[in-house]
Amino acid sequence: MLLLARFDPRRDPISWPAVDDYVEDVLVLVERIPPGRVMSYGAIAEWLGRGGPRQVGAVLARYGGPVPWHRVVAANGRLVPGHEAESLRRYAAEGTPMRGDRVDMRLAAWVPPHSPPDLGRFDIQ
Structure with missing residues (x-):
């Protein structure tokens, strides 16, 4: 089961600036x-x-608490296991298109406008 942890530098030995580029890139994109x-x-x-x-x-399980983790779902629109109620509350507030108990990927899937020029740091709108 995927558990979304809140990043807490007092509890986590890895400081935010010390996370590797991949972790930072995932979090920035999310x-x-x-x-x-x-x-x-x-x-x-x-x-x-x-x-x-x-x-x-x-x-996302380790560092995703501060970012909008609910905007990342399975390819079929399935919600994060164990966090369905919170995800549904957030989707309703944001107007996310749903199809039953899943996100309607046909309507809700987002593709960033361009690929990153440098896979380390990137800036997208």
Whole structure:
């Protein structure tokens, strides 16, 4: 089960500036997903050009508390296990298109406007 942890520098021996580039890139990209839109774990990995869905999930499980983690879902629109109620509350507030108990990926999937020029640091709108 994926558990979303709140990053707490007092509890976590890794300080925010010391996280590796991949972790930072995942978190920066997730921060850029607009309200009402989502990306899948795999789409994030593909856009970054490295890692895979499980690696993206691991980053969000450990460091995802401060970012809009609910905007990252399975490719089929399935919500984060164990966090469905909170996700649904946030989707309703943001107007995220739903199809039953899943995000409607056809309507809600977001693709960043361009690929990162440098996979380390990037700036997208």
